[in-house]
Amino acid sequence: MGEAPAFFVDNLQNGFSNGFGLKSKGFETFTDVGDKTFVIGGANSDSTSSVGIQIYDKSTGKWVIPTVLGTKPKTCKGHSAILLNEDRIMISIRGSTLDDCIWFLEVDTEYVKEQKKDFGTEVVAWSKGVTGEAEKPVVISGPSGVGKGTLINMLMKEFPSMFGFSVSHTTRAPRGMEKNGVHYHFIGRNVMENDIKHGKFLEFASVHGNLYGTSIEAVEAVADSGKRCILDIDVQGARSVRASYLDAVFIFICPPSMRELEERLRARGTETEEQILKRLRNAEAEIEQGKSSGIFDYILYNDNLEECYENLMELLGLGGSAPINQKPSSKVIDPPSNYSVSKINNKMVINFETKEVGNEAKNLIILDVSSLKGGAPGRTRGLKIHAIDLFSDGLNGIHELS
Numbered sequence: 001m002g003e004a005p006a007f008f009v010d011n012l013q014n015g016f017s018n019g020f021g022l023k024s025k026g027f028e029t030f031t032d033v034g035d036k037t038f039v040i041g042g043a044n045s046d047s048t049s050s051v052g053i054q055i056y057d058k059s060t061g062k063w064v065i066p067t068v069l070g071t072k073p074k075t076c077k078g079h080s081a082i083l084l085n086e087d088r089i090m091i092s093i094r095g096s097t098l099d100d101c102i103w104f105l106e107v108d109t110e111y112v113k114e115q116k117k118d119f120g121t122e123v124v125a126w127s128k129g130v131t132g133e134a135e136k137p138v139v140i141s142g143p144s145g146v147g148k149g150t151l152i153n154m155l156m157k158e159f160p161s162m163f164g165f166s167v168s169h170t171t172r173a174p175r176g177m178e179k180n181g182v183h184y185h186f187i188g189r190n191v192m193e194n195d196i197k198h199g200k201f202l203e204f205a206s207v208h209g210n211l212y213g214t215s216i217e218a219v220e221a222v223a224d225s226g227k228r229c230i231l232d233i234d235v236q237g238a239r240s241v242r243a244s245y246l247d248a249v250f251i252f253i254c255p256p257s258m259r260e261l262e263e264r265l266r267a268r269g270t271e272t273e274e275q276i277l278k279r280l281r282n283a284e285a286e287i288e289q290g291k292s293s294g295i296f297d298y299i300l301y302n303d304n305l306e307e308c309y310e311n312l313m314e315l316l317g318l319g320g321s322a323p324i325n326q327k328p329s330s331k332v333i334d335p336p337s338n339y340s341v342s343k344i345n346n347k348m349v350i351n352f353e354t355k356e357v358g359n360e361a362k363n364l365i366i367l368d369v370s371s372l373k374g375g376a377p378g379r380t381r382g383l384k385i386h387a388i389d390l391f392s393d394g395l396n397g398i399h400e401l402s
C-alpha cells in the first residue's frame with residue numbers, strides 16, 4: 001500500500017516563515033509523532049555545524065529544544081524525513097554518498113524512553129544507517145600486566161585487515177611512546193565526565209585511580225571500516241558491556257601466578273612503585289571476578305606467550321588457515337538535488353531524475369528497512385539498498401548495492 005510522499009524539502013527556502021512563529025535559518029522538515037511535531041533541519045542558534053532539532057508540543061503550544069544524543073549528521077543542503085514504526089524518523093540527506101545518506105532520529109524508542117527518565121528532559125537520539133553486518137566485537141579483559149596489549153598487538157599485526165582496535169578515552173597521562181588517538185584518546189576529567197553525561201560512552205570505569213571509557217563512536221568506527229572490533233578493558237567495563245546492547249565475545253586473560261604478574265609489571269617499567277602496588281592489589285579482585293562472575297565466555301592463561309596466542313586465535317576461528325576478510329563494496333551513489341521519498345510497506349523508495357547527454361533517466365533507489373538492527377546510540381545496521389535505472393525505453397537494470 002503506497003503512502004503519500006514525505007515532505008519535499010525543495011520547497012523550503014532560507015529564512016521562510018514555518019507557520020509556527022519560529023524563525024527558520026535553513027531547510028526544515030516537519031514530522032508529526034503523536035501530539036508532537038519534530039522540526040528537523042535549519043540551524044539552531046547553538047547548532048551551526050549539525051542538523052538542528054526543535055519540538056513543537058501541540059498539547060501545550062510550547063517549543064522544546066531536546067537533549068540530542070549520538071553523533072549528528074552534518075548540516076546539509078536538504079533532506080527528506082519519513083516516520084517509521086511511530087518511534088523513529090528516517091532522514092535521507094541530499095547530495096551525500098551512499099555510506100552517509102541515511103540517518104535515523106529516534107524519538108520514542110525504548111532507548112530514548114530510558115534516556116528521558118535519566119535526563120528528565122525531552123530526548124532524541126541520532127543513529128547512522130549503514131549497510132551490512134559486522135562480526136561480533138571481542139572484549140579482552142584481565143589484570144594489568146597480564147599481556148592483553150601484547151596479545152592484541154600480535155593479532156592486529158598478523159591480521160591487519162581483519163581486526164580494528166577500539167581506542168579508549170582515559171584521563172591518565174600518556175606514557176613515553178603513546179600517541180593520542182592511537183593508543184588512547186587522552187582527555188581531561190571534566191570533558192570526559194561531561195561526555196559520559198551526554199551518553200557518548202558505551203561503558204566507563206575508574207581504574208587504578210583514573211577514568212577510562214569506550215566511546216560508542218570508537219566501536220562503531222571500527223565496524224564501519226568492515227573490521228572486527230577489539231576492546232581492551234577492565235572487568236568493570238566488561239560487566240557494563242555485557243549489560244549493554246553490544247553483542248560481543250568476552251575473553252579473560254589470567255596470569256600463571258601473582259608473582260609472574262608482578263615481574264611482568266616491573267619489567268615493563270612504565271609505572272612507579274606506588275602504581276605497581278596499586279595495580280597488583282586490584283589484580284587479585286579482578287582475577288577472582290574474572291573467574292567467577294559469569295561475565296566471560298572464555299578464560300585463557302597467559303603463561304607461554306606463543307601458546308596463549310595460538311589459543312586466542314583458535315577461539316576467534318583463526319586456527320589453521322585464516323579466512324580472508326571480505327571488504328565491503330565501495331560502490332557509491334550520489335542522489336541529485338531533486339528527489340522525493342515515499343514509503344511502500346517496509347521499503348522506502350527514493351525517486352529522482354537524471355539527465356545525461358542524449359539520455360533521460362528516472363532512477364529509483366529502494367531501501368529495504370525490514371531487517372534493521374541496533375540503533376541509537378550509534379548505528380542502525382542491516383539496511384538493504386537497491387538502485388534501479390529506468391531509462392525512457394523501460395527498465396534498464398537493478399543493482400544490488402548491499
Ligand SMILES: Nc1ncnc2c1ncn2[C@@H]1O[C@H](COP(=O)(O)OP(=O)(O)OP(=O)(O)O)[C@@H](O)[C@H]1O
Pocket residue numbers: 142143144145146147148149150151264265267268302303304305306
Ligand atoms: N606470556 C608472557 N611471558 C612473559 N612476558 C609477557 C608475556 N605476555 C606479556 N608479557 C610482557 O608483560 C608486560 C605486560 O604486558 P602488556 O603490556 O601487554 O600487559 P597488559 O595486560 O596490556 O597491561 P595493562 O592492562 O597495564 O595495559 C610486557 O612487558 C610484555 O612484554
Ligand SMILES: Nc1nc2c(ncn2[C@@H]2O[C@H](COP(=O)(O)O)[C@@H](O)[C@H]2O)c(=O)[nH]1
Pocket residue numbers: 141142143144148168169172203204205207208212213214232233234235236237238
Ligand atoms: N573499563 C575500561 N577499562 C579500560 C579501558 N581502556 C583500558 N582499560 C583498562 O585499564 C587498565 C589500565 O590500562 P593502562 O593502559 O593504564 O595500563 C587495563 O586493565 C585496561 O584494560 C576502557 O575504555 N574502559
